Amino acid sequence: MNMIYMLIGISILLALVFLTAFFWASRTGQNDDTYTPGIRILFDDELTDQPLKKNDEDHTSH
Numbered sequence: 001m002n003m004i005y006m007l008i009g010i011s012i013l014l015a016l017v018f019l020t021a022f023f024w025a026s027r028t029g030q031n032d033d034t035y036t037p038g039i040r041i042l043f044d045d046e047l048t049d050q051p052l053k054k055n056d057e058d059h060t061s062h
Contacts, residue, residue, distance in 0.1 A: 025031060
């Protein structure tokens with residue numbers, strides 16, 4: 001019977017931890033933008049002006 005009381009106490013404590021984490025995430029703006037992540041995959045990545053590696057230059061010259 002003592003084990004049941006301990007498990008109930010631990011589960012309530014764990015639920016409070018998750019509830020606190022949820023409220024913290026809501027207040028700090030973690031869930032503000034729910035639209036952009038869903039459409040981000042539709043856009044192309046930005047191109048960078050990085051030079052080719054030495055191995056890439058050798059393969060393009062043939």
